[in-house]
Amino acid sequence: MREREQDGTDAEMLAFARRTRASFSRFMMEYRFAVDTVLTKVNILRDEFLHLHEYNPIEHVTSRVKTPQSILEKVARKGCEPTLDSIRETITDIAGVRITCAFIADTYRILDALTSQDDVRIIEIKDYIARPKANGYKSLHAIIEVPVYLSTGAVPVIVEVQIRTIAMDFWASLEHKIFYKYSGEVPSHLSDDLSQAAATAEQLDLRMAELHSETRGAELEVSRSAEAVDEVDEKVLAQLWELTRRAERDDV
Numbered sequence: 001m002r003e004r005e006q007d008g009t010d011a012e013m014l015a016f017a018r019r020t021r022a023s024f025s026r027f028m029m030e031y032r033f034a035v036d037t038v039l040t041k042v043n044i045l046r047d048e049f050l051h052l053h054e055y056n057p058i059e060h061v062t063s064r065v066k067t068p069q070s071i072l073e074k075v076a077r078k079g080c081e082p083t084l085d086s087i088r089e090t091i092t093d094i095a096g097v098r099i100t101c102a103f104i105a106d107t108y109r110i111l112d113a114l115t116s117q118d119d120v121r122i123i124e125i126k127d128y129i130a131r132p133k134a135n136g137y138k139s140l141h142a143i144i145e146v147p148v149y150l151s152t153g154a155v156p157v158i159v160e161v162q163i164r165t166i167a168m169d170f171w172a173s174l175e176h177k178i179f180y181k182y183s184g185e186v187p188s189h190l191s192d193d194l195s196q197a198a199a200t201a202e203q204l205d206l207r208m209a210e211l212h213s214e215t216r217g218a219e220l221e222v223s224r225s226a227e228a229v230d231e232v233d234e235k236v237l238a239q240l241w242e243l244t245r246r247a248e249r250d251d252v
């Protein structure tokens with residue numbers, strides 16, 4: 001009798017494993033596509049900005065999708081129901097994109113450009129630059145939803161975008177390492193040092209912004225006179241001019 005019950009449980013578990021493996025792998029794939037979608041948006045913004053202003057506001061971009069193991073740890077920590085729908089709603093950083101900018105003004109510029117797009121739904125914005133965390137952590141966090149176009153139609157997927165300066169990023173990476181090394185119980189002398197380092201990073205950001213705005217005018221003058229990089233060369237312009245004139249003559 002007990003053996004038959006055990007057989008039944010094993011069969012149920014096998015069916016569960018089969019179902020779950022298929023739906024979980026589709027779930028993970030949607031997050032990977034959502035990261036690709038956001039990366040495409042960020043690359044377009046960067047290229048267009050470079051084209052219009054001859055200046056790159058983005059230093060580097062990294063991305064990751066949480067591992068299934070790390071998702072499950074967060075599910076347990078948050079006491080979220082272990083269903084895919086509930087995980088989708090509760091764990092908002094399964095897909096993450098981190099954008100590092102040179103200057104504070106650029107972080108807000110990129111945030112605005114990204115979140116004002118028609119197909120981006122803002123779920124939450126956390127401005128830890130204006131209101132840093134008690135430990136000194138600074139960054140802009142945007143929890144957004146983007147459509148991922150699959151063969152069956154569009155699926156809305158949540159992505160956490162973190163935007164910060166190089167100085168903020170440097171600080172956050174070190175703090176993250178220290179936090180994990182001490183399992184969250186950072187000794188007070190180290191948290192004091194980290195607070196001071198956060199203040200120094202802030203000073204650096206402000207000073208670099210000043211230097212940048214001082215030198216920016218001169219840089220623009222130089223780049224305007226160097227129009228050799230223009231993709232539309234004189235031959236193409238002359239052809240366009242001819243075509244336009246011919247079209248005008250035909251209209252008359």
Ligand code: 0O2
Nearest residue numbers: 091092093126133135137141162171172173174175176177
């Ligand atoms: P990991 O390993 O970077 O992914 P949440 O737990 O995300 O639901 P929370 O903490 O209110 O809720 O979200 P918040 O404040 O938006 O933080 C989410 C992420 O921001 C963190 O993800 C970190 O990446 C980063 N972050 C937030 N606070 C700090 C901080 O004090 N120091 C550093 N170095 N990073 C921070 P994870 O999942 O905690 O970590």
